[in-house]
Amino acid sequence: MTAWFQTQLGDGLGWFVANLILVLAIALPLMLAVAMIIYGERRFWGAFALRRGPNVVGPFGLLQSFADGLKVALQEIIVPSAANKALFLIAPILTFTVAQILWAVIPFGDKMVLSDINVGLLYILAASSIGVYGVMIAGWSSNSKYPFYSALRAAAQMVSYEVSIGFVLLGVVMFAGSFNLSEIVLAQKGHIFGLVNGFALNPLIFPLSVIFMISAMAETGRAPFDLTEAESELVAGYQTEYSGMAFALYWLGEYANVLLMCALNATLFWGGWLPPIDWAPLYLVPGIIWLFAKIFLGFFIFSWVKATVPRYRYDQVMRLGWKIFLPISLIWIVLISGYLMLTRYSA
């Protein structure tokens, strides 16, 4: 596509137009996906609690999120008088920007990736480590005590789980031999005796995928780790002072991050855009459909957990991250590297 535009519009402009279209082709459907997934999650919770969930706006309530969006867009945005006004408005912008740019390196199919960089996984780690600032700036700039305490909690929690995520990802990287996400996907082809596409069914990696999933929940501040917005103690956490669309941006950002974590889980452990079984007819289905199916399944697990598991206490959250996940992932690094040295590299 880039080549076609470049012949039409010249080298520089053609490149720009083509890539702008590609970027918008990720960013805009992402927002649509977030809107639909919020609707989907509310239907799930309804089903878990034997309720109906949203079913009035549009057929089956499908337009519920758009109605909510319109309502929120028309609401007043309050900037508290004690707040640091510029930072107060920058914080949600930062959160939502980070949630979007992370998608630049996710491969949606064979060669279907916006920027195929060598250190794709490190890019994800780097960009997601900025996410903590959206929360911290919000908490500090609100100049109100509940957001402030919540921001501290959130920062310490996200930082703790980033450690275990970093170590967990190493296991996958060692098996794939690359940080490039496209190569990681391709390395999973026919992983187990040429049958299954995906690392997760390998007994050495499966525990890591479980740790990753749980850490992802903690990293995105989802239940059961939603200490940062524990309403019985911290009102609405760092979002307490936000209203209208600024508040909704945190909501959108959270769901975009959850979707990204599901996409990463699919890409790193479940074969990404590859079909689940390495069998030729399955490759006729476009890879993007497999990827979306895997993301959706991961998201279902997220909302299942949110609907059924009670919230952790803060000391339990920290204990899980530092005293359980960190030692396990360290041991697993030794195990996997030892296994690979003995079987793959010792010749």
Added chain:
Amino acid sequence: MVDLSEYLPILLFLGVALVLSSLFVFGPMALNHVTGAYKPNADKLAEYECGFPAFEDARAQFDVRFYLVAILFIIFDLEAAFLYPWAVSLDKIGWTGWFAMMGFLVELVIGFAYAWKKGALEWE
């Protein structure tokens, strides 16, 4: 040399994402003024408190353990940073490299065990 053209779309994406997110914040703010939803008053603009004026400065002192977590995180993040190149070059560095990393990990585990014994990882 690294192919920099792969990074350009990220820069473009960053620009687009910034514009989109800013639109989401400032667009509705402008709309507020048009529709008349924007009606601030002193009570509305005061910081949130459970029905009374705030007693004290919101930016209070907090527990030193939050620093300790941040420091521990820096150290473990650096250790992870040393692991990244190792993970992708296992095939070339062989057993020498593997044992080198095991030595490094032993140093890491000693520190970790010390932190655990001292109760630096305890929260109550």
Added chain:
Amino acid sequence: MIQAFAFYLFATMLIASAVLVISARNPVHSVLWLILGFFNAAGLMLLLGAEFIAMLLVIVYVGAVAVLFLFVVMMLDIDFAELRAGFVRYLPFGLLLAMVLAVEMIFAVGAWKAGSLEMAQRLVPIPSDVPNIEAIGDLLYTRYLYVFEGAGLVLLVALIGAIVLTHRARGGIRPQNISEQVKRRPQDATRNIDQPVGQGVEL
């Protein structure tokens, strides 16, 4: 062309945010400008082709070091007048440091103009076709083994030092002991007695 544009964008932003770090009145703003500065430095690293270093700069400095800075600064009780006074007092020292840096830069540029020594190139030629993360890995754990283990020791010392300096054991807490909770059996906590009618219970 676009690389030159990106370079000037990153460089200008880096210098501007560096100036704002020291001129911002509020220390929290300073740290936030510092973070923006780290970012642009990472962008410059990327332009040099050092993609691993660029990502590491963001992961370690933005993701970890600046979080600690922010924690420290957010808790400070800031006295602006005292800060201003300190500015005047440390000005000569600061100027001296700036002069030393400037001289160093002039030397560096001069040395670069004189032609490269290519010492590093002779020791270990930079491979052109491998991603530089793998190129680093090939050298770090074999040729530079002792330096690498030394770095591990430095980190160990830092970890222990941090705990010694900041950790305070607090009395009167009752932490949860999970293994004890799990091990506890009904007979440890309760007992069944055959209570005769009309008599008190012996506790």
